[in-house]
Amino acid sequence: MSSNNDSIGKTFFVVIALCLVCAIFVATAAVQLRPKQAENKVLDSQKNILVATGLLSGTNVKELYSKHIQERYVDLNTGEFVEKPAGYEYRKAMKDPASSVKLDGADDLASIKSRANIAPVYFAYNNGVESGELSAIVLPIHGYGLWSTMHAFLALDKDGNTIKGLNYYEHGETPGLGGEVQNPKWVAQFVGKKLLDDAGQPAIKVLKPGNANPASASEVDGLSGATLTSNGVQHTFDFWTGAKGFAPFLAKVRDGALNNG
Numbered sequence: 001m002s003s004n005n006d007s008i009g010k011t012f013f014v015v016i017a018l019c020l021v022c023a024i025f026v027a028t029a030a031v032q033l034r035p036k037q038a039e040n041k042v043l044d045s046q047k048n049i050l051v052a053t054g055l056l057s058g059t060n061v062k063e064l065y066s067k068h069i070q071e072r073y074v075d076l077n078t079g080e081f082v083e084k085p086a087g088y089e090y091r092k093a094m095k096d097p098a099s100s101v102k103l104d105g106a107d108d109l110a111s112i113k114s115r116a117n118i119a120p121v122y123f124a125y126n127n128g129v130e131s132g133e134l135s136a137i138v139l140p141i142h143g144y145g146l147w148s149t150m151h152a153f154l155a156l157d158k159d160g161n162t163i164k165g166l167n168y169y170e171h172g173e174t175p176g177l178g179g180e181v182q183n184p185k186w187v188a189q190f191v192g193k194k195l196l197d198d199a200g201q202p203a204i205k206v207l208k209p210g211n212a213n214p215a216s217a218s219e220v221d222g223l224s225g226a227t228l229t230s231n232g233v234q235h236t237f238d239f240w241t242g243a244k245g246f247a248p249f250l251a252k253v254r255d256g257a258l259n260n261g
Contacts, residue, residue, distance in 0.1 A: 044169075052153035052167040053124040053136045069138075070123040077101075079248030079257075082118060090120055090140070103244065110143030110232075110239035121249070124155070134158045134258065136165070139246055143236030146228040148172030150181060150236065156195060160253030166190045178229030189220045195241055200251060202241040206234040 046065040050056035055068050073084045085099075093099040093116040100114045122138035125131055137160060142151040148171050155165035168181040180186050190204075194217040197203040203218040208227075212219040222230030239245050 048167055048169040049122050049124075049138055049153050051169075052138055052155040052165040054155075054165055055124060055126070067128050068125055070125070070129050072121055072123065073118050074121050074246075074249045076115065076117060076119055076245065076248065079246075079250075079252045084120075085118065088118070090116060090118075093118065101244075107244055108239075109235045109242065111235065112143060112149065112239070115244060119246075121246075122153075137253065139240065141236055141240040141245075143232050143239060145171060145173050145181075145232030146178050146226070147174065150229075150232060152181075152236070154240075158258070160250045161195050163190045163193045163195060173229050174226070178223060178226040178232075180223050180226065181229060181233065186223065193220065194218050195237075196250065200247070200254070202238050204234070204237040204241070206230050206237070 043061050046069070047056060047061045049069060050061065050064055053068070055064060058064065073082050073088075074080070075082045088099075094112070094114055097114075099118070100116045102114050103112065120140060123129075123134055124136040124138060125133055126135040127133050136155045136157065139154045139156070140151070141154050142149055144150070150168055150171040150173065152166060152168040154163065155167075156162060157164050166187045168187065171179070171181060173179045173181060189212075194203055197218070205212075205216075205219045206222045207219055209221045209224045212221040222233070241247060241250070
């Protein structure tokens with residue numbers, strides 16, 4: 001009997017010891033890999049910004065980004081440029097009550113619940129930042145589709161109104177249906193469309209497939225078989241081009257704010 005007890009005790013000891021060793025190994029690996037994971041996250045974001053502007057060429061994302069992209073920060077309440085707060089992370093700021101505003105009812109067109117007070121905007125220069133020849137303004141936008149929050153970078157011409165590129169890079173929509181938001185052929189129809197009408201109001205219209213007039217300044221076809229995802233795209237554009245989104249900033253762009261630094 002005592003031999004059996006000793007055997008069970010030793011078994012538990014070995015199991016517990018093994019669990020502790022594995023836990024230590026996993027924790028150590030996680031800590032050591034954290035800087036690399038953070039670096040990869042930044043590089044992925046930089047890559048997707050370059051894709052939206054059409055400036056991604058080659059494999060050295062960090063070098064391309066440094067040469068062509070300038071990052072600045074905007075107070076979404078006023079549209080004014082501000083300094084980046086120390087340690088600021090946009091995704092975290094969206095959910096932090098101290099750095100965001102809660103959205104309710106009619107204000108929450110994109111179903112995102114809250115919106116950061118300060119957002120990054122990216123300025124692209126085809127010939128390099130030092131050339132001073134601005135080629136595109138890139139805005140981070142996101143909104144809820146059928147299953148997930150869909151994140152994208154929207155590239156605009158320097159007029160702050162003509163769409164130059166759209167890159168949906170993160171979502172959980174249904175492959176082959178809503179997942180087609182990443183299809184280059186689908187997003188290509190946005191290029192050249194006008195984001196706002198003459199009164200500065202949101203103008204993009206995502207219609208049922210086949211209903212968009214190719215000659216229209218702002219109409220695009222929705223995704224076939226993915227009505228709710230298409231609605232999510234529509235609501236995303238409505239929110240981020242509206243008063244609670246980038247409208248104050250885009251108004252200043254149209255008034256020449258970029259010419260004044």
